[in-house]
Amino acid sequence: MTPVEIDQALERILPRVTKPGRYTGGELNQVVKEWDSVGYRVAMAFPDIYDIGMSNLGWMIHYDIINKHRNLLAERVFCPWDDMEAALRAGGIPLFSLETKRPIRDFDMLAMTLPYEQLFTNALNLLDLAGLPVRSADRDASFPLVVAGGHACYNPEPMAPFIDVFVIGEGEEVLLEIIGTMRATAHLDRHTQLRHVAGITGCYVPRFYDVAYHPDGTVAAITPNVPEAPPRVLKAIVPVLPPPVTNFIVPFVETVHNRAPIEIMRGCTRGCRFCHAGMVTRPVRQRPVAEVLAAMEAIIAQTGYEEIALMSLSSSDYTHVLELTEQVGARFGHLGLNLSLPSLRIETVSTQLMDNLGDHRRTGFTLAPEAATERMRNIINKYVTDEQLLETAREIYRRDWRTIKLYFMIGHPQEEMADVEAIVDLARRVLAEGRRFHNNKAAVNVGVSTFIPKPHTPFQWEPMGQLDDVRAKISYLSREFKRPGLKLRWNDPDESAFEGILTRGDRRLAEVVERAWRKGAKFDAWYDHFRQDAWYEAMAEEGLDPTFYTHRKRPIDELFPWEHIDVAVTRRFLTQDYLMSGRQETRVDCRHHCFACGILPKLKELRRETAPEAWECPPVTRVGERKKSIELPVI
Template identity: 35%
Template sequence: MNLSIFQKPSRYINHEINIIHKEAPVKVALVFPDIYEIGMSHLGLRILYKIINDIPYAAAERVFAPWNDFRNYLKANSLPLSSLESKRPLKDFDIIGFSLQYELSYTTVLDILNLGNIPFKTEERLSLNYPLVIAGGPCTVNPLPLSPFIDAFLIGDGEEAILEITNTYNRWKKEGDGRKESLLKKLSEIEGIYIPLFQNENLLSNNNPVSFFVKRRFVKSLDSAPYPDNPIVPYTAIVHDRVNIEVSRGCSMGCRFCQAGMIYRPVRERSPRQVLKLAENSLKNTGYEEVSFTSLSAGDYSCLIEVLREFNKRYSGKNIALSLPSLRIAAVNREILHEIRTVKKTGFTIAPEAGTDRLRRVINKDFSEEEYEKSLSLLFEEGWLNLKLYFMIGLPTETDEDIDGISRMAYKALKIARKNSRRPVNINIGISPFIPKPHTPFQWHGQEQIEEIIRKKRLIENALSKKSFNIKSHNVHMSFLEAAFSRGDEKMSKLIEKAWLLGCRLDGWTENFDFQKWQNAMESTGIDAGYYASKKYSLDNNLPWDFIDTGISKNFLIKEYNRALYEKITPDCKKHCHNCGLGCHIKNIENKDSSIISESTGVAFSRAHVFNPVKIRVEFSKTGVLKYLSHLELIFVIHRAIRRAGIKLDYSKGFNPKPEISFGPPLGVGISGLSEYFDMKVFPPFDLYDNKDKLNLCLPEGININQMSPVPLDSQSLNSFISCYEYRISGGDILSMKDFLDKKEIVTKREKYVINLRAMVESAIIGEDNYVTLILKDLNEGKVRIGEILPIIFNTPFEKLSITRTGLYGWDNKWIKPSNISHVPLFECKV
């Protein structure tokens, strides 16, 4: 398959760094119903990948939703969707596990099943020929909209439950009666498992009480739970392209709109020693240049400042950046900012959520305007230039005065930035409609009507200057459907299936989302999504999702809803237990062992006490499936391999240090290269042969270092020196090439110049099997663009040609390879 015809072909390459190829009796497909960049950013998938592959009798492989072009190719050629690791068709797995993170992925779940030639409904899959289909993730706290399509839902944390699920499947496969119903019966005995086939008929209506409960699973200790410190390093730039260390799980702040803050209780903190050990191993195994300490509320991790200090102490001089996710206003302090900014200032995100003190009391977001101003002043004084502010609209009890408060807060941030920053500041404003989620104090409160949300959004957009702010508003119709699915029952499954039949998939992407199709599906099925999105329940109603026991009592949620209506703050439960129902002990929430034994990872490399850098020219090849890497992807692959190999690069000076590494002319996607080059500045002593071997061990199959040689520090850059290119090409029309060569002039118009393409062709030699060796050279009027010239030479579409670049040359009284310029001995470096 020629992957270069697809957008971002690196999504479909199957041997990233740290990938696991394994054969085992129980084959599990971990399916993320979104594209590769989103799925590979999800920590839960990485955790399950490690856990399952650590089981001797089980193997986990990854499956992602293909983007439109690849999907259409599969459909047009009747090819099944398959896994990345082994290219095994989805239908041939034993277990398919969906991760449900976002309600608008529901049509994509169906699309993936369809691409895998797997029937949608559980009843249709009872035959042994089909895999067990399970699902987990935060959306499962209301599993009803997808319940006809999923054999078993796992509610809650998966680290322990996935071991029980795979063990149960393995025993059933070896010892069971072969009936899928028997397997489902065994699975139903696992805590946290909901089996719709057995239990849907017992569900409640508004008049009938719940006849059974499914209790949420949660791990009691993060330190004892498995965590990947050797994660896969994607070739494609993903959303969270860094080392992510989960420092805690759960949140004690009690924001009343936040489902995650409720369903991930209680707070569990990872010990600082383990946090630092995981960071150390992950950096060593990946070559990443940034670490993020993540949680729902990272600023409330009780050992945060100690961990930040120790991390910076260990990695001083090694150019590893630190970042934190969104921080609460009260968590922003100078000490934290100072530690984060040590290497570079990553973007900073703050979520005020509401525009006035009154409405923040309603949603239990406890900070004042004065605290907001103080935190922003600190931020800009410490030199931050990029700020994101997130707000919600349509919150319960919201008025236009609260909406006006959003623009006032935005302009206040701009005023503080101009006062405290010596450089221009980028302020991004995010606006999202409020979505009433199950198992929160606002679950009884319906979403505002679409027209009202649009009106409020326009009020904000009209009040904010587009010159001063970058405003990004979430699609209102997407939020409407998200609310409907969050609060829906099993009837919504018919709407999901109809929308899929009408072409809906990857609905979280604006390029794909088509609300008219959803309206057509509503009209066809008679199911009104607006009923579910905006329905207001009375506090004594039975709710469709009541049978899911998250551990948070309904009485607590009712109490919090009433406190919201009276604008009363409920303090952080670390300070006082509010009897939410979990019965956790306050003393167990914070990690009391904040002591950290400093374990040196080696003497930090400091430029002040070593030789000046030298320039090393590296010749390498890029072949096989890695020819589908883009130039930018190739740069990241090599830079991270250099880090893993322990080669000390020089870095630029300034606010955002960059590695001193530069590449020759880019190879196009889908083109192999046998003699490519990059320059890197390193510090002596530097053993050329030893470091060549080290680097090759850290590179993926398909990229190989041919040789290293020192060149003068002031030598021409590769892009300046190289002006002649040798290619080996097959698949073109030879007669057309001969016709091209017979002409003296073939002109094309570029942006500023008219260029004679014939003059770029130095020579063309036809070899065995009609391979052509073509030598091209740059002209004063412009550089060679093979995507432009080759289709004209061969009268063949570019994607039909097989192209390998076999040589690069520069002029030094004659054409020479870049590696053949005058060398300098490494010992001639000044101190």
């Protein structure tokens, strides 16, 4: 169908579907270019509904970077909700871009963001709705190149047969390199094009790797089958954070986050052993205060957002956080902005920081102790004393915040019931601090998640907690939190186990993903859509045991399905840290002491090209000039 035909069909369909604004485009700050005026066209896909995808910062960054190039074009596509999908299929209408209503089949590249594993079936559904074969082997050079990136791609194996190229790591520069390579090889067949792409740092082309298994189902070997494919795919990073997005598209419908995010820091130096993001996003890079302030000026002028989120894995660890919040107050305080720092560490939330935030609208204040006993905090390497938490809570309540949110994790195999009971005790003590200042208006909201041992973390060798045990702990907590001022929310243990299967899966699991999708599984992150029966039926049909992935302790020398993916943190470091957890030994912040995780030697050449203030790591010799911008590769 042509864009005109799709537009005409939408006039008939949209009055009959939920939230038609999801499918119209036309918002403030969308980018529309003449189709024939550019040399390469990218459909930027987020495989969930518009309401979710429009709040994803990584997706926004790549849309912005591509459209800043005169000869490139990026347009948006999301998964339609059930009613819209039914209308599209009934009318034979292919999935289309929001900006120009072009069929996705007409683009040169389909670039998908996969931040979490529950999007895998959505990704297949999106390919199918776009009229593309779901398997890479069935797509030749006449189809768009299918590229995927995001945190769920650090173990790409469960999606290996469906994706042409995985971007491992940060995509700001790599995506442009792929585009340059594809333009230069446009006259070649797809297999040959991919051999060229496989030589780009951070690019994993699954078809160029063979996987062998032991009789017990564990991985025996992962071997490249073409010379261009490296034995281990080293992640890509940008040595200096690119300019922040400022011309955010302003949605027509309510999205999950009604705010403009600015990434002030990337990476983390804390070393929490359960934290996938903290391990894979090393090293730490920080954005200068002046750049953040300039971005805020531009965002306010170009979007009208009333909330700015200063984003990082640990915003209070940002070296210049006090200076930044002081200057934000001085420059923007009269506007009544809501300034949020969504991720704060208890031990780095100072009274001065709270005072700097004091003139902004007070909603909730979120802290994540993760564990309520000293023993468990030592195991997970997130040590903070109860007194530090209570003192921080006291100062928060003193400054007129009335609700504190606390996040905890349960289900670690070394956890005991006493560790769970301590969550209740600690929450009550925090509430008591609040009532000193606000009486019965004080509140403590507790969120409890189930431990999932993620790839590339020190806990990748650990099993998940037994489901019956986790359910018993949640049942206990829900009884104990039925008191005024306390509220409990928790993750469904079955959904956590499902995530554990996918995040730790090998390539055999791809057959399960496709089977589950063909049985109707999609929107697996949505409680009312999660088809657990379809998934376990698919696993049984493939002869796979779910507990093999979730509840099996790995020996130290086991080869993981993601062993060929190199996040620049060495296996030696992760092994050492895992063994330390069993002894309840901790590591300090690696800004104060380097533990040789592997980042510096593996990225030393890149480090030498970067100004010393850009990385929160020990300096190296021959530091070059700071990169000014990201350039399109010359081809």
